[in-house]
Amino acid sequence: MxxxxxxxxxxxxxxxxxxxxxxxxxxxxxxxxxxxxxxxxxxxxxxxxxxxxxxxxxxxxxLYFLPKIIEDKCTKCGLCAENCETHALLYIKDSYPIPISTVCSGCKLCYKICPTNAIEPDLKVIGWTYxxxxxxxxxxxxxxxxxxxxxxxxxxxxxxxxxxxxxxxxxxxxxxxxxxxxxxxxxxxxxxxxxxxxxxxxxxxxxxxxxxxxxxxxxxxxxxxxxxxxxxxxxxxxxxxxxxxxxxxxxxxxxxxxxxxxxxxxxxxxxxxxxxxxxxxxxxxxxxxxxxxxxxxxxxxxxxx
Ligand code: SF4
Ligand code: SF4
Missing domain, CATH: 3.40.50.300 (P-loop containing nucleotide triphosphate hydrolases)
Incomplete structure (x- = not known):
């Protein structure tokens, strides 16, 4: 081969x-x-x-992954923001985290580790292949x-x-x-x-x-x-x-x-x-x-x- x-x-x-x-x-x-x-x-x-x-x-x-916070499910624990390497989740104690799309690398870590499944993919088309x-x-x-x-x-x-x-x-x-x-x-x-x-x-x-x-x-x-x-x-x-x-x-x-x-x-x-x-x-x-x-x-x- x-x-x-x-x-x-x-x-x-x-x-x-x-x-x-x-x-x-x-x-x-x-x-x-x-x-x-x-x-x-x-x-x-x-x-x-x-x-x-x-x-x-x-x-x-x-498609590119961006996190979408589902407020009904979010307990405001801050775990996602703590673990985001690019600091793409703005978190203030007792508030919902706010994604900053310009610095998000799309790694999906927050989505995988959220204990209450409060993060959903917000997929965005960024281009095409042919x-x-x-x-x-x-x-x-x-x-x-x-x-x-x-x-x-x-x-x-x-x-x-x-x-x-x-x-x-x-x-x-x-x-x-x-x-x-x-x-x-x-x-x-x-x-x-x-x-x-x-x-x-x-x-x-x-x-x-x-x-x-x-x-x-x-x-x-x-x-x-x-x-x-x-x-x-x-x-x-x-x-x-x-x-x-x-x-x-x-x-x-x-x-x-x-x-x-x-x-x-x-x-x-x-x-x-x-x-x-x-x-x-x-x-x-x-x-x-x-x-x-x-x-x-x-x-x-x-x-x-
Ligand atoms: S890890 Fe999940 S529950 Fe905790 S703040 Fe982030 S989105 Fe909310
Ligand atoms: S996808 Fe990765 S870079 Fe983007 S907010 Fe989640 S953990 Fe941070």
Whole structure:
């Protein structure tokens, strides 16, 4: 029984091209005969399905637990508030506790320990998960409800769905590609933690370098192997200097992707650049760069079929 290899594509800042990389790597694996699952964990801005021109289906609500105090049953003992780690229950002696939803973690401890069953779940929809399929790639995608803050709950749900698939059908996928949100916060950490290999994507600017260093700090803390991709590497002729700077600080590079009109065209058409049936130029700079990156990735991850 062989479980899938999990590759996480991430980036310290937005707009570096993470999704471009994640989608095209998924396509390259599929072209080679791998069974591929792509997970879009950028739940505040999920757009992999647009690049894949995929129709989302199986919309499923993600519910979040908040406590609701049933005053008829509450004896005002204060046990729930005493045990709430995040101090999300405001309690004054001889009064009913008042839940503070903004600090409640949804752990359900109060609900479990209340001696008189005076706490009931007040379930709240905070977002949705979807599935889709395109170009023979399966997609799991999460979406956070506007004005909601608990994006990590949606990301957890996506990873729970992945775990269930691995448990019930371990050989359903050979490769799982995780596309994270930008930044180095808890949503990203959740996805990085589940990965075998991590690919941070950056661009050759000072901001790009700074954000790359920030995300690598987190990847190192999680003790994950990583190699970076430099996107838009031909920007302002800064490529060689930038790659040298990264090399000097010990950051390994998987490859670089130049500015390329065909990449923009693939975005506009919703056809991934590396899709084998597409009409993109096989000798184009963007196409070639992805081929090199893919071969380097196969070697680095010792990935075979
Ligand atoms: S533990 Fe139950 S009974 Fe005690 S204050 Fe909390 S809700 Fe009321
Ligand atoms: S669910 Fe957990 S965090 Fe929220 S009020 Fe209850 S004990 Fe506190």
């Amino acid at each position: 062989v479980e899938p290899k999990i590759i996480c594509v991430t980036g310290g800042k937005g707009g570096t091209g993470k999704t471009l990389v994640a989608v095209n790597l998924a396509i390259l694996f599929k072209n080679r005969g791998f069974k591929v699952l792509l997970i879009d964990g950028d739940v505040e801005n999920p757009n992999t399905y647009l690049l894949l021109n995929a129709k989302l289906k199986n919309k499923t609500e993600v 599935t889709a399929s395109a170009f023979n790639i399966d997609l799991f995608l999460g979406e956070l409800k506007p004005a909601e803050a608990r994006s990590a709950v949606i990301v957890n749900k996506l990873m729970e769905n992945l775990e269930n698939v691995i448990k019930t059908e371990p050989e359903k996928y050979d490769i799982v590609i995780l596309d994270t949100a930008p930044g180095a916060h808890c949503d990203v950490e959740e996805l990085l933690s589940g990965a075998d290999l991590v690919i941070p994507v950056t661009e050759p600017t000072r901001f790009g370098k700074l954000d790359l260093l920030r995300i690598i700090e987190l990847i190192d803390l999680l003790k994950k192997e990583h190699k970076a991709i430099v996107n838009r590497s031909s920007l302002l002729g800064y490529k060689d200097k930038f790659l040298k700077e990264l090399e000097e600080i010990g950051i390994e590079i998987l490859g670089d992707i130049p500015l390329d009109e065909e990449i923009v065209s693939s975005y506009c058409q919703g056809i991934p650049l590396m899709e084998e049936k597409s009409k993109f130029d096989r000798d184009g700079a963007g196409y070639k760069s992805f081929e090199i990156i893919f071969e380097n990735l196969i070697k680095w991850g010792e990935i075979s079929k």
